[in-house]
Amino acid sequence: MSITLRKPVSKDAVELATLHVECWKQTYSELLPEGFFTAQHLEQRISMWRRILDDANPGFRIAVASDEQDRLVGFSFSAPLPKDATDVPEGIERQLYNLYVLNDHHGSGTGQQLLEAVLGDEPAMLWVTEKNPRAIAFYRRNGFAFDGLVEQDPTAPLITDARMVRLPEAAGAKA
Numbered sequence: 001m002s003i004t005l006r007k008p009v010s011k012d013a014v015e016l017a018t019l020h021v022e023c024w025k026q027t028y029s030e031l032l033p034e035g036f037f038t039a040q041h042l043e044q045r046i047s048m049w050r051r052i053l054d055d056a057n058p059g060f061r062i063a064v065a066s067d068e069q070d071r072l073v074g075f076s077f078s079a080p081l082p083k084d085a086t087d088v089p090e091g092i093e094r095q096l097y098n099l100y101v102l103n104d105h106h107g108s109g110t111g112q113q114l115l116e117a118v119l120g121d122e123p124a125m126l127w128v129t130e131k132n133p134r135a136i137a138f139y140r141r142n143g144f145a146f147d148g149l150v151e152q153d154p155t156a157p158l159i160t161d162a163r164m165v166r167l168p169e170a171a172g173a174k175a
Helices: 010-031 039-054 110-118 133-141
Strands: 004-006 061-066 072-080 094-101 124-129 145-153 156-166
Touching: 004 110, 010 039, 010 072, 010 094, 010 124, 010 156, 061 110, 072 110, 094 110, 124 133
Parallel strands: 094 124
Antiparallel strands: 004 061, 061 072, 072 094, 124 156, 145 156
């Protein structure tokens, strides 16, 4: 299975949004309320990705992974911390916002390639669903650890996100 990584362009917005929704369906369906995935939800993702891909912000790092048929199978996105970020450990200036890979490509190394494309071994933070042990193990292998902060999503009461950080002294360390 050959995977190609590249930076997405504006014309990728619809396919990227569709992939984003499909990854959420595969990962979180049992944790989301019935009817969560509406046509409006997809339209919101398309709008979001159009806005992000059309933004020339040099701090945005986005990568997509495509298969031999040039179909998107995963994506990642990191950016500088939001201005309203609180209680951020010293030395962390970047957040991983998204890293998703279709289930059929789990264990293929695609996720690792996507992480390295947008974050490398830099110190960073991310939010992960506490009920996603596969993602948690992946991030731990890449030097991230929980720091004790959690937040609840009011639109998805079964999802609790926990913050993981990779501190400067742990950057590059893989367990």
